[in-house]
Amino acid sequence: MSDPVASPDLIVVGGGILGLSIAYHYSRLGRGRVVVLERQMLAGAATSRAAALLTQARSQPALIPLVRQTYRDIADLEQMLDDPLDLHRVGSLHLAASADRARELKELADLNERHGVRMRWLDPRDLPLLVPWLNAESVQAALFTPDDGYIDPYRLAQAYARAARQQGAILTQNVAVQHLLLESGRVTGVRTTQGDYHAPRVVLAAGAWSAVLARQAGFGIPSTPVRSQYWITAPHPRFPRQHPLVILPDARAYTRPEVGGLLFGLREARSVSVDPRDLPDDLANLSFGDDQGWASLGEGAGLLERFLPALPELAIQSYITGPSTYTPDGLFVLGATPGVAGLLLATGCCGAGIAASGGIGRAVATLAADKEPPFDLGAFRPDRFGVVDPFDPDFRRRCEQARSGKRSG
Numbered sequence: 070m071s072d073p074v075a076s077p078d079l080i081v082v083g084g085g086i087l088g089l090s091i092a093y094h095y096s097r098l099g100r101g102r103v104v105v106l107e108r109q110m111l112a113g114a115a116t117s118r119a120a121a122l123l124t125q126a127r128s129q130p131a132l133i134p135l136v137r138q139t140y141r142d143i144a145d146l147e148q149m150l151d152d153p154l155d156l157h158r159v160g161s162l163h164l165a166a167s168a169d170r171a172r173e174l175k176e177l178a179d180l181n182e183r184h185g186v187r188m189r190w191l192d193p194r195d196l197p198l199l200v201p202w203l204n205a206e207s208v209q210a211a212l213f214t215p216d217d218g219y220i221d222p223y224r225l226a227q228a229y230a231r232a233a234r235q236q237g238a239i240l241t242q243n244v245a246v247q248h249l250l251l252e253s254g255r256v257t258g259v260r261t262t263q264g265d266y267h268a269p270r271v272v273l274a275a276g277a278w279s280a281v282l283a284r285q286a287g288f289g290i291p292s293t294p295v296r297s298q299y300w301i302t303a304p305h306p307r308f309p310r311q312h313p314l315v316i317l318p319d320a321r322a323y324t325r326p327e328v329g330g331l332l333f334g335l336r337e338a339r340s341v342s343v344d345p346r347d348l349p350d351d352l353a354n355l356s357f358g359d360d361q362g363w364a365s366l367g368e369g370a371g372l373l374e375r376f377l378p379a380l381p382e383l384a385i386q387s388y389i390t391g392p393s394t395y396t397p398d399g400l401f402v403l404g405a406t407p408g409v410a411g412l413l414l415a416t417g418c419c420g421a422g423i424a425a426s427g428g429i430g431r432a433v434a435t436l437a438a439d440k441e442p443p444f445d446l447g448a449f450r451p452d453r454f455g456v457v458d459p460f461d462p463d464f465r466r467r468c469e470q471a472r473s474g475k476r477s478g
């Protein structure tokens with residue numbers, strides 16, 4: 070009899086939130102044994118660094134059902150584990166302070182309402198009641214999504230992990246995948262630091278490292294790790310513990326409450342990326358440059374100050390940065406790898422991997438079980454850009470631009 074650990078039905082490479090959500094959904098289907106192989110700690114890489122805004126309103130309709138699945142998963146996991154996951158359902162506010170952004174906001178509202186996202190317009194004069202720190206003088210339009218929230222991303226990932234284990238999934242740590250095992254155009258397993266594992270299907274959910282492994286199979290994943298970063302202020306009475314997420318496209322910024330302080334993220338006009346081959350295994354050793362975010366803060370502070378006049382006086386308590394894998398069109402990379410039977414991809418999360426973790430996990434698990442996915446994955450096809458070299462500087466620049474140009478969520 071074959072060893073069910075070394076010869077499962079499905080191998081998932083990477084124990085970040087996506088690998089864990091896939092394991093949860095696959096084991097839930099009851100179609101066979103899944104093993105997750107994680108090189109470091111579960112959920113210790115990009116996942117634990119996320120700001121974890123779970124915004125439902127998206128300018129790309131294919132994303133909307135994936136995020137809504139995450140909210141359903143949170144409710145299911147809380148019930149299954151009998152453990153509240155502290156989803157902070159504070160709502161989100163998209164604000165526009167220019168005619169162009171106001172027009173985009175109207176389009177966002179029309180699109181998302183058609184997809185069943187509950188939203189309403191607010192009078193900008195009422196905003197200080199909801200968000201006391203906000204200077205709303207220049208705000209022309211304010212769109213409120215009452216059902217949005219944020220969550221501790223590590224806690225959500227661990228909930229997927231616990232539920233997956235309860236359903237029979239095997240989750241490993243300190244097992245690094247070194248090579249994909251390939252035979253006659255199909256994947257047959259992986260070689261790891263702890264020996265070989267064999268399975269008819271392998272999912273690459275190795276986050277920013279996925280491109281290096283996929284290259285072994287001759288496929289260029291169309292994404293690159295781009296710097297994402299945010300700052301957290303010291304607690305201050307002007308920041309209520311519960312108030313809405315605020316998305317400020319005019320300032321290329323977003324905010325959310327964080328234990329009495331304010332978490333704010335800034336997108337640079339010119340984002341920076343790293344060659345995936347140069348990524349260290351441990352993100353604690355990753356540097357996007359020498360400035361530790363100070364240059365971005367200097368560049369973005371002026372724009373944000375228009376809405377947060379107190380910014381220059383605030384004490385910054387933490388700076389968090391990490392790689393977010395971006396594609397040129399801001400959409401994920403999900404589905405079968407062209408030319409390699411049995412190899413599925415789940416990466417390219419464009420700063421939305423926590424928000425869409427439920428939908429991605431369910432969709433990819435269903436594909437791995439040879440069933441029709443519950444969502445249309447056409448927009449996420451891995452080969453939609455044709456043949457791509459993810460290590461080429463010109464291609465990486467296209468991915469950087471996708472982050473700089475992001476306006477919603």
Ligand SMILES: Cc1cc2nc3c(=O)[nH]c(=O)nc-3n(C[C@H](O)[C@H](O)[C@H](O)COP(=O)(O)OP(=O)(O)OC[C@H]3O[C@@H](n4cnc5c(N)ncnc54)[C@H](O)[C@@H]3O)c2cc1C
Nearest residue numbers: 083085087108116120121122246276391418421422423424
């Ligand atoms: C600063 C920042 C803010 C963010 N804010 C948000 C937000 O507000 N909302 C949101 O939805 N998303 C946000 N994101 C994006 C989100 O964090 C990612 O989309 C998500 O965590 C991706 O999950 P993952 O499982 O693909 O990757 P990871 O969490 O990086 O997991 C990949 C795993 O694969 C493992 N691995 C790699 N290579 C191997 C190998 N050879 N063998 C075995 N294991 C391997 C790694 O060790 C790692 O644990 C943010 C990201 C950053 C950096």
